[in-house]
Amino acid sequence: xxxxxxxxxxxxxxxxxxxxxxxxxxxxxxxxxxxxxxxxxxxxxxxxxxxxxxxxxxxxxxxxxxxxxxxxxxxxxxxxxxxxxxxxxxxxxxxxxxxxxxxxxxxxxxxxxxxxxxxxxxxxxxxxxxxxxxxxxxxxxxxxxxxxxxxxxxxxxxxxxxxxxxxxxxxxxxxxxxxxxxxxxxxxxxxxxxxxxxxxxxxxxxxxxxxxxxxxxxxxxxxxxxxxxxxxxxxxxxxxxxxxxxxxxxxxxxxxxxxxxxxxxxxxxxxxxxxxxxxxxxxxxxxxxxxxxxxxxxxxxxxxxxxxxxxxxxxxxxxxxxxxxxxxxxxxxxxxxxxxxxxxxx
Ligand SMILES: [Zn+2]
Ligand SMILES: [Zn+2]
Ligand SMILES: [Zn+2]
Numbered sequence: 001x002x003x004x005x006x007x008x009x010x011x012x013x014x015x016x017x018x019x020x021x022x023x024x025x026x027x028x029x030x031x032x033x034x035x036x037x038x039x040x041x042x043x044x045x046x047x048x049x050x051x052x053x054x055x056x057x058x059x060x061x062x063x064x065x066x067x068x069x070x071x072x073x074x075x076x077x078x079x080x081x082x083x084x085x086x087x088x089x090x091x092x093x094x095x096x097x098x099x100x101x102x103x104x105x106x107x108x109x110x111x112x113x114x115x116x117x118x119x120x121x122x123x124x125x126x127x128x129x130x131x132x133x134x135x136x137x138x139x140x141x142x143x144x145x146x147x148x149x150x151x152x153x154x155x156x157x158x159x160x161x162x163x164x165x166x167x168x169x170x171x172x173x174x175x176x177x178x179x180x181x182x183x184x185x186x187x188x189x190x191x192x193x194x195x196x197x198x199x200x201x202x203x204x205x206x207x208x209x210x211x212x213x214x215x216x217x218x219x220x221x222x223x224x225x226x227x228x229x230x231x232x233x234x235x236x237x238x239x240x241x242x243x244x245x246x247x248x249x250x251x252x253x254x255x256x257x258x259x260x261x262x263x264x265x266x267x268x269x270x271x272x273x274x275x276x277x278x279x280x281x282x283x284x285x286x287x288x289x290x291x292x293x294x295x296x297x298x299x300x301x302x303x304x305x306x307x308x309x310x311x312x313x314x315x316x317x318x319x320x321x322x323x324x325x326x327x328x329x330x331x332x333x334x335x336x337x338x339x340x341x342x343x344x345x346x
Contacts, residue, residue: 023130023157024080025098026060030070033093039068043092051089056082066256071099102252104132105160107153107173114166115149122151122166129164132156152176158252177249180241187222187230189241190255203230 032038040048041064052059052072060073074080086096114122123134133154138145153173155161163172180189186198187206201208205217212229222230223237232238240262248258 023155024077025103026074026080026158027099027102028072028074028080028083028096029099030072030086030089031095031097032068033095040064040070041068043089047090047092051086052083055086059083065254071102103156103158105155105158105249106176107155107160108137108150108176109153109164109166109171109173110150111166111169111171112149113169114151115147119151126153126164126166129161130155130157131164175249177242177246180238180245182231182238189223189237201230206230 030040032040032043048062048070052062056074056079058075059079060075061071062073063071065071072083074083084096084098086094088094119134119136123131126134131153135152135154137148137150137152139148140146153164160175161173163170165171181192182189183191183196183198184193184203185196185200187201187203188198199208200211201222202210202215202217203212203222204215204219205212206220206222206225207217219227219229219232221228221232221235221237224235226232226235228234244255244258244262247253247262248255251258251261253261
């Protein structure tokens with residue numbers, strides 16, 4: 001068993017300087033400097049295009065965000081270095097900064113040999129490969145926080161490497177897909193209870209005005225109106241939400257873009273990410289910041305959720321393919337004896 005001492009938030013400091021010589025930011029946010037909140041909503045697209053290409057050349061893409069700021073993806077290190085120096089678009093004052101999250105990516109490695117290695121040390125050892133942050137997935141069981149051999153690595157590049165070297169071991173890196181965030185107050189997705197502007201709805205029967213704790217009424221889902229609780233993993237709305245998050249990460253696009261894409265596609269069984277996710281397993285919903293370390297296995301309001309459906313297929317650590325993996329899967333109670341079930345293929 002892991003040393004209890006290294007708690008969930010140990011090794012949480014972020015080392016911002018990149019030691020990987022090949023990595024440079026490719027996504028940049030361009031904001032207007034304005035005293036009266038002017039944005040690019042009111043700026044001619046010709047002017048914007050000319051200002052960008054005129055100073056750094058043709059870029060990979062330029063998009064206007066809903067905020068009215070511009071998101072520019074450059075295609076070379078030279079452009080990356082040039083674009084941050086921009087101060088004006090014609091006579092418009094601007095600031096240019098690397099995008100906070102798009103220039104990094106998260107992946108999961110699984111390694112029993114690293115179970116007792118402190119995350120600080122893992123970070124130090126892997127920094128040279130572009131790792132900027134290390135977080136171990138821990139699970140809560142009987143009130144105790146237990147380490148697992150699954151580790152989330154943040155890389156300082158938009159593209160996730162297929163594998164990394166940890167000492168003499170080569171470990172495959174799987175895409176880290178956080179679970180949809182469901183509000184424990186209104187039961188909707190995409191925000192948490194603390195920032196909820198909706199009304200209290202029962203997670204069991206979908207009626208407004210009471211909590212699910214003592215509710216014995218017929219199950220009904222707030223999000224899809226189906227005959228299940230709002231925390232059910234059989235919920236079509238949950239699956240869709242998961243698909244949107246997966247698409248967002250895989251394609252590195254914004255949430256609204258990903259939602260549009262997913263909604264425009266008909267979900268075909270067999271090729272959606274959801275079907276991949278289904279092949280692993282699920283646990284009760286966990287309300288948390290995707291970056292919070294501890295994975296609680298149940299919440300009071302969700303305690304009626306089934307904890308462990310059968311596992312049919314697990315991500316294989318030595319598999320050459322980089323399959324998406326979700327934290328709930330890795331932190332499932334089924335996993336907490338740290339026995340890794342390997343499937344035979346590959
Ligand atoms: Zn809410
Ligand atoms: Zn109810
Ligand atoms: Zn539903």
